[in-house]
Amino acid sequence: SAVISQKPSRDICQRGTSLTIQCQVDSQVTMMFWYRQQPGQSLTLIATANQGSEATYESGFVIDKFPISRPNLTFSTLTVSNMSPEDSSIYLCSVWWTAGNTIYFGEGSWLTVV
Amino acid sequence: QKEVEQNSGPLSVPEGAIASLNCTYSDRGSQSFFWYRQYSGKSPELIMSIYSNGDKEDGRFTAQLNKASQYVSLLIRDSQPSDSATYLCAVYAGNNRKLIWGLGTSLAVNP
Numbered sequence: 001s002a003v004i005s006q007k008p009s010r011d012i013c014q015r016g017t018s019l020t021i022q023c024q025v026d027s028q029v030t031m032m033f034w035y036r037q038q039p040g041q042s043l044t045l046i047a048t049a050n051q052g053s054e055a056t057y058e059s060g061f062v063i064d065k066f067p068i069s070r071p072n073l074t075f076s077t078l079t080v081s082n083m084s085p086e087d088s089s090i091y092l093c094s095v096w097w098t099a100g101n102t103i104y105f106g107e108g109s110w111l112t113v114v
Numbered sequence: 115q116k117e118v119e120q121n122s123g124p125l126s127v128p129e130g131a132i133a134s135l136n137c138t139y140s141d142r143g144s145q146s147f148f149w150y151r152q153y154s155g156k157s158p159e160l161i162m163s164i165y166s167n168g169d170k171e172d173g174r175f176t177a178q179l180n181k182a183s184q185y186v187s188l189l190i191r192d193s194q195p196s197d198s199a200t201y202l203c204a205v206y207a208g209n210n211r212k213l214i215w216g217l218g219t220s221l222a223v224n225p
Contacts, residue, residue, distance in 0.1 A: 001160075031211050042202065042217040043158070048210070092157055096211045100163060101146050103204075103213055108157040 002027050004106035006093050012112045013083050020079045021109045023093030028073035031096035033103065034066070038089045046091075049076040083113045116141045118205050120216035128224050133190040135219050137203030140184070144214075146206040147179055147186045152218070153199045162188060193223045 003026040013019050023032065032049040047055040047068055055068035070076045080087055093106040117140040127133045135149075146165050150158035164170045164177040164186065176189040186205075190197055203216040 033212075043215045045212065048212075090157070100160075101206060102148050102160060102163055104160065105157040110155075 001097055001100075001104050002029060002095050004093055004095060004104060006106040006109050008109055009107060010110040012114060015084055015113055017083055018079055018081045019083065019111065020077050021091055021093070023076045023078070023106055025074045025095055029095040030073070030098070032070060032076045033094045033096070034068060034076070034078045035092040035094060035105075036089045037092060037108075043092070046078070049078075080111065083111075085113045087111065088113045116205075116207060116214050118203055118214050118216040120201075120203050120219045122217060123220040124222050125219055126222045126224060127193050129193060129195060131193050131223075133193045133197065133221055133223070135188040135190075135201050135203075135221065137186045137188075137205075137216055138184055139186070139203075139205045139214070141205065141207045141214070142181075142184065143207055144181075144184075144205045145208045147177070148204040148206070148213070149175075149177060149188045150202040150204060151199045152202060158202055190221075193221075195223050195225050197221060198223050 005024045007022045034046040035043045045058050046061045047057040049068050049070040051070045067079045091109045094103045119138050149162040151161045152158040162177040164179045170177045174191045178187045200218040200220050202218045204213040
């Protein structure tokens with residue numbers, strides 16, 4: 001499996017600000033995903049990060065709010081823009097591991113918006 | 115709407131007992147089935163995958179799949195307090211590399 005590192009691991013943010021989360025993988029992967037997990041909830045897919053092109057967003061998520069970059073096959077960023085307390089959540093970077101036809105997750109970024 | 119359903123729990127078992135976690139799914143075309151464990155404050159980690167009908171054993175964990183009944187389960191033998199976590203069932207239907215997630219079952223193993 002891949003080693004997936006996320007930064008920051010935790011942050012407290014002011015309402016109205018933006019925060020960028022970084023995800024670094026130790027090997028090249030074709031597909032990377034960003035998930036959100038709100039308190040007490042299961043995982044919700046935000047978008048698929050596509051290398052060299054615009055991300056593919058799921059219903060309910062838009063690029064203006066969650067811009068994503070994927071400059072190469074080992075790195076992606078997710079920005080949470082104009083944050084409100086409702087954005088307080090765990091944000092998880094994940095990769096599709098072809099050998100197992102499954103997903104592995106980074107450690108997560110715990111964001112609290114005050 | 116493709117769905118994966120799990121009992122939310124909490125499921126409480128005594129230490130040393132067998133914990134049985136269940137999951138049903140709606141898409142008959144589903145190909146692969148996964149169990150993830152998530153400790154409080156941590157990200158999900160893959161513990162078992164199963165692709166064919168029947169049982170698959172890995173240490174104290176056994177995954178069981180019945181595609182006719184659209185049912186997958188996870189048995190944890192000799193449960194330990196360290197097994198206390200939320201167990202997420204995920205199903206892959208073979209399109210767009212996306213997994214469909216259940217809401218998770220909370221397991222508490224009591225010493």
